[in-house]
Amino acid sequence: MRGAVIHAPGDVRFETLEDPRVIHPTDAVIRTAVTCVCGSDLWPYRGAEPIGDPHPMGHEYVGFVEEAGDEVTSVKPGQFVVGSFATSDNTCANCLNGFPSHCLHREFMSTCQADRVRIPNAQGTLVATDEVPDERFWPGLLAVSDVMGTGWWAADAAEVGPGSTAVVVGDGAVGLCAVIAARERGAERIIVMSRHESRQRLAREFGATDVVTERGDEGIARIKEMTGGIGADSVLECVGTAQAVRQALHSARPGGNVGFVGVPHGVAIDGQELFFSHVGLRGGPAPVRRYLPDLIDRVLSGRIDPGKVFDLTLPLDRVAEGYRAMDERRAVKTLLTP
Amino acid sequence: MRGAVIHAPGDVRFETLEDPRVIHPTDAVIRTAVTCVCGSDLWPYRGAEPIGDPHPMGHEYVGFVEEAGDEVTSVKPGQFVVGSFATSDNTCANCLNGFPSHCLHREFMSTCQADRVRIPNAQGTLVATDEVPDERFWPGLLAVSDVMGTGWWAADAAEVGPGSTAVVVGDGAVGLCAVIAARERGAERIIVMSRHESRQRLAREFGATDVVTERGDEGIARIKEMTGGIGADSVLECVGTAQAVRQALHSARPGGNVGFVGVPHGVAIDGQELFFSHVGLRGGPAPVRRYLPDLIDRVLSGRIDPGKVFDLTLPLDRVAEGYRAMDERRAVKTLLTP
Numbered sequence: 001m002r003g004a005v006i007h008a009p010g011d012v013r014f015e016t017l018e019d020p021r022v023i024h025p026t027d028a029v030i031r032t033a034v035t036c037v038c039g040s041d042l043w044p045y046r047g048a049e050p051i052g053d054p055h056p057m058g059h060e061y062v063g064f065v066e067e068a069g070d071e072v073t074s075v076k077p078g079q080f081v082v083g084s085f086a087t088s089d090n091t092c093a094n095c096l097n098g099f100p101s102h103c104l105h106r107e108f109m110s111t112c113q114a115d116r117v118r119i120p121n122a123q124g125t126l127v128a129t130d131e132v133p134d135e136r137f138w139p140g141l142l143a144v145s146d147v148m149g150t151g152w153w154a155a156d157a158a159e160v161g162p163g164s165t166a167v168v169v170g171d172g173a174v175g176l177c178a179v180i181a182a183r184e185r186g187a188e189r190i191i192v193m194s195r196h197e198s199r200q201r202l203a204r205e206f207g208a209t210d211v212v213t214e215r216g217d218e219g220i221a222r223i224k225e226m227t228g229g230i231g232a233d234s235v236l237e238c239v240g241t242a243q244a245v246r247q248a249l250h251s252a253r254p255g256g257n258v259g260f261v262g263v264p265h266g267v268a269i270d271g272q273e274l275f276f277s278h279v280g281l282r283g284g285p286a287p288v289r290r291y292l293p294d295l296i297d298r299v300l301s302g303r304i305d306p307g308k309v310f311d312l313t314l315p316l317d318r319v320a321e322g323y324r325a326m327d328e329r330r331a332v333k334t335l336l337t338p
Numbered sequence: 339m340r341g342a343v344i345h346a347p348g349d350v351r352f353e354t355l356e357d358p359r360v361i362h363p364t365d366a367v368i369r370t371a372v373t374c375v376c377g378s379d380l381w382p383y384r385g386a387e388p389i390g391d392p393h394p395m396g397h398e399y400v401g402f403v404e405e406a407g408d409e410v411t412s413v414k415p416g417q418f419v420v421g422s423f424a425t426s427d428n429t430c431a432n433c434l435n436g437f438p439s440h441c442l443h444r445e446f447m448s449t450c451q452a453d454r455v456r457i458p459n460a461q462g463t464l465v466a467t468d469e470v471p472d473e474r475f476w477p478g479l480l481a482v483s484d485v486m487g488t489g490w491w492a493a494d495a496a497e498v499g500p501g502s503t504a505v506v507v508g509d510g511a512v513g514l515c516a517v518i519a520a521r522e523r524g525a526e527r528i529i530v531m532s533r534h535e536s537r538q539r540l541a542r543e544f545g546a547t548d549v550v551t552e553r554g555d556e557g558i559a560r561i562k563e564m565t566g567g568i569g570a571d572s573v574l575e576c577v578g579t580a581q582a583v584r585q586a587l588h589s590a591r592p593g594g595n596v597g598f599v600g601v602p603h604g605v606a607i608d609g610q611e612l613f614f615s616h617v618g619l620r621g622g623p624a625p626v627r628r629y630l631p632d633l634i635d636r637v638l639s640g641r642i643d644p645g646k647v648f649d650l651t652l653p654l655d656r657v658a659e660g661y662r663a664m665d666e667r668r669a670v671k672t673l674l675t676p
Contacts, residue, residue, distance in 0.1 A: 093568050094592050102592035102616050104568075157618075230431050230442075245609060254432050254440035254622075264609030271583060271605025275598065278440050280495075280620035283613045284592075 003114025004319040007054040009047035010327075012320045017056065020111070020118035025071040026089075028122035030063035030081060034138045035112050036310065037322045037334040038146060039172050040263060045323050048265070058113030059085035060146040062138060065126070072122045079128040082141050082296055083119060084149065084288035085109050090124030100124070100289035113319055115338040127292045133300060139307030139335055140299040143177060147333070148295060148306040149288030150261050151177025151238070155185050157259030157282040158234035162186030167223055168208070169248045170238035171199040173309040173333040174261060176206055178236040180304050183207030187234070191226065193219055193247070199332065202308060216243060223251040231256060237283070242267050254278035261286060310335035341452025342657040345392045347385035348665075350658045355394065358449070358456035363409040364427075366460030368401035368419060372476045373450050374648065375660045375672045376484060377510045378601060383661050386603070396451030397423035398484040400476060403464070410460045417466040420479050420634055421457060422487065422626035423447050428462030438462070438627035451657055453676040465630045471638060477645030477673055478637040481515060485671070486633060486644040487626030488599050489515025489576070493523050495597030495620040496572035500524030505561055506546070507586045508576035509537040511647040511671040512599060514544055516574040518642050521545030525572070529564065531557055531585070537670065540646060554581060561589040569594060575621070580605050592616035599624060648673035 005015045020029050035058055043049040065079050075081055087107045088100035095103050107120045119125055133141065140148075151174050160166050166182040168175050171194035182190045183206065191210040192203040200211045214222045224231055231253035237244055240262025248258045249269070260283035274281065298304045312331035314322050315338075322334030343353045358367050373396055381387040403415050413419055425445045426438035433441050445458045457463055471479065478486075489512050498504050504520040506513050509532035520528045521544065530546040531553070532538045538549045552560045562569055569591035575582055578600025586596045587607070598621035612619065636642045650669035652660050653676075660672030 093566055097568075097591065097593045099593040099616055228431055230435075242609075253435065255435050255437040255625075260609075260613065264613050267609025269607040269609060269612070271580075271598075271602030271607060274607070274619070275602050275621045276623070278437055278620075278622040280618060281612070282616075282618035284616040285614070287593075 001114055001116040002317070003111065004057045005054050006044060006051055006057050008051060009045060012045065012057065012323050014317045014319055017114065020116050022067050022069045023118065024120065025069040026121055026123060028068040028072050028075065028119045028126060029066045030061065030117050030119060031066050032061055032063040032112070032115050032117060032338050033080065034062060034142050035316070035336045036060050036142060037113070037319070037326055037336070039174065039326070041323065042327055045327060056111040056114065058111060059109040060142055061109070061112040061117055062141045062145060063117065066116070068122060074123050075126045075128045080132045081126040081128050082145050082292055083125045084292070085146050086285055086288070087119065087121040087125040088289050089121050090289065095124065098290050099287050101285040101287045113316070113336060115316060125289060127296060129296060129300065137299055139310050140305055141296060142335070143306035143309060144292065144295040144299060145288065147173040147309060148177040148180065149291050150174045150286040152181040152291050152295060153286035154178045154236035154238055154259040154261040155181035155234070157257070157261070158236050159257045160185040160187050160234045163188045164233040165189040165227055166191070166234045166236060167232040167251050168192045168236045168238060169244050170262065171196055171203060172238060175238035176202055176309050177306050178238050179203050179206040179208050180306055182236065184298070184304065191223065191232070216247065219247055220250040227253065230254065234259070238262050240264050240267070249274065249277060249279055252279045256280070259283060309333050313337065339452055339454040340655070341449065342395045343392050344382060344389055344395050346389060347383060350383065350395065350661050352655045352657055355452065358454050360405050360407045361456065362458065363407040364459055364461055366406045366410050366413065366457045366464060367404045368399065368455050368457060369404050370399055370401040370450070370453050370455060370676050371418065372400060372480050373654070373674045374398050374480060375451070375657070375664055375674070377512065377664070379661065380665055383665060394449040394452065396449060397447040398480055399447070399450040399455055400479045400483060401455065404454070406460060412461050413464045413466045418470045419464040419466050420483050420630055421463045422630070423484050424623055424626070425457065425459040425463040426627050427459050428627065433462065436628050437625050439623040439625045451654070451674060453654060463627060465634060467634060467638065475637055477648050478643055479634065480673070481644035481647060482630065482633040482637060483626065485511040485647060486515040486518065487629050488512045488624040490519040490629050490633060491624035492516040492574035492576055492597040492599040493519035493572070495595070495599070496574050497595045498523045498525050498572045501526045502571040503527040503565055504529070504572040504574060505570040505589050506530045506574045506576060507582050508600065509534055509541060510576065513576035514540055514647050515644050516576050517541050517544040517546050518644055520574065522636070522642065529561065529570070554585065557585055558588040565591065568592065572597070576600050578602050587612065587615060587617055590617045594618070597621060647671045651675065
């Protein structure tokens with residue numbers, strides 16, 4: 001098989017690798033339909049996370065089952081499947097509690113920018129569509145496996161409900177999908193914090209009612225001004241920097257909720273400040289598997305189209321260019337076609 | 339009137355003070371039926387919080403309305419009333435959102451260890467009982483105005499529900515009331531973390547099913563062991579120290595909730611650690627006013643008896659002795675009778 005391998009910051013190569021195969025009876029091997037580059041892939045690409053030895057990259061995938069281990073009965077060869085960046089058996093206590101991304105047998109995917117991928121815990125992880133979906137749905141279903149699932153989780157963790165006011169901090173692919181999620185969950189007002197015109201446009205297309213370009217204390221003041229002085233019911237933090245988390249916490253009203261889904265980098269929360277804010281806080285890797293059946297339906301019925309976050313499509317062998325475009329902010333998210 | 343005044347750490351005196359009166363048309367003045375000393379009063383008493391000039395103390399009270407301002411129509415002179423340590427107008431956006439302890443006109447009470455007290459925002463703050471309750475209910479109703487309301491909030495913020503497993507960190511008056519709240523909300527298993535035999539006994543009487551005496555990492559390991567390795571659904575943090583908050587966060591299961599109601603002192607929460615734990619976190623000063631009608635009913639119907647947290651009763655003029663007994667841990671909570 002062939003796939004992306006990171007060697008050093010800024011150095012991603014397309015290489016021939018050993019073919020994946022079923023190692024455990026709970027594994028499956030898929031042929032990738034489409035895959036992509038994630039914003040979080042930029043952490044090591046930019047040298048902000050250690051790389052160590054050269055290793056494959058990618059954790060987003062949809063594809064066709066090629067081979068399934070003996071214990072995998074839920075999907076079969078030939079089927080089109082959607083999964084998650086975190087695999088799960090769907091039977092452990094954490095899975096049953098609704099947190100498959102905290103499965104006791106969880107393995108994080110990390111080899112998906114490739115034409116073939118081994119999926120551990122395939123039985124619990126993969127969801128097959130009834131039939132092979134039209135290719136126009138593939139980007140949306142791919143988004144569901146990570147960024148759309150994560151945006152949904154942001155809205156879920158922030159308890160976005162009908163008639164509420166939601167603020168989305170971050171206009172990357174996850175932030176944009178969080179707008180979709182807030183709209184689908186019935187938010188009446190959706191304020192996206194964004195400085196990029198093209199992203200603002202897509203956010204509005206996805207359902208954002210307002211755009212705030214200010215950041216930091218000015219951004220917080222602007223949100224307060226727009227929400228009767230008290231703050232928003234729900235804030236969806238989709239970045240992970242200290243500034244973004246602070247902005248989120250201060251933009252929520254007393255008794256409101258912050259869902260934080262950007263992996264925090266250098267974030268410390270003062271206990272007394274959180275206490276007196278009365279704001280509820282929940283985050284973590286999105287429990288995508290829990291949402292898959294519902295989100296797949298929403299995509300295939302045409303109700304949502306999170307595939308629009310892909311604004312650059314490249315053949316898989318040009319994956320390095322896909323990283324570069326995102327690093328240089330020429331693209332929100334790069335779709336890769338094997 | 340006469341009441342407690344703190345002059346310096348360890349120095350609380352019973353003094354003659356200016357009589358309270360209706361200053362604003364939204365005020366009422368009450369004659370105190372019973373009042374008490376709070377665990378949080380020990381922060382300044384122990385020199386852990388600055389005192390500044392000598393000032394009155396106390397924020398817990400039940401009593402009889404003596405005088406009501408022109409705009410106070412909800413209660414009238416002669417009625418027995420229960421309030422909250424945080425006053426609220428019950429009409430602002432935060433009050434309507436269920437957070438009266440974040441009322442836009444909030445004033446924190448601070449002169450209640452006295453025979454008479456001015457209550458700001460009396461219209462929204464005070465709840466009158468249908469008739470003057472028998473004296474045996476007064477301690478329970480007094481507890482409702484602060485520690486029982488706060489214990490309820492801990493259980494509410496930690497989302498304790500029927501059949502769940504709840505851990506209570508802290509065996510002070512709030513922790514003990516949190517046990518009552520967890521039981522009333524249907525928790526099946528209530529584990530209290532306590533090292534004091536008399537408090538363990540009261541916790542069991544209130545509904546605790548298990549006692550864990552270990553602390554820190556050992557305490558966390560013990561909770562994991564008792565909860566199938568994953569942690570508790572809900573953790574009620576009723577202390578506020580860094581150790582207690584850490585213990586709480588690590589004792590909750592992925593997707594579980596921590597309600598933290600002890601005012602945090604020296605607590606910083608690592609964003610990435612909280613993120614990967616999948617634990618939800620909410621705290622703050624308890625929205626007692628929201629719970630008053632329900633909790634008053636529970637006390638007067640005999641369903642709960644949080645008044646049992648008072649294990650020392652003194653006449654108000656011996657308030658200094660009440661502080662000393664709590665400081666030396668000879669008493670959980672001191673009731674004061676004018």
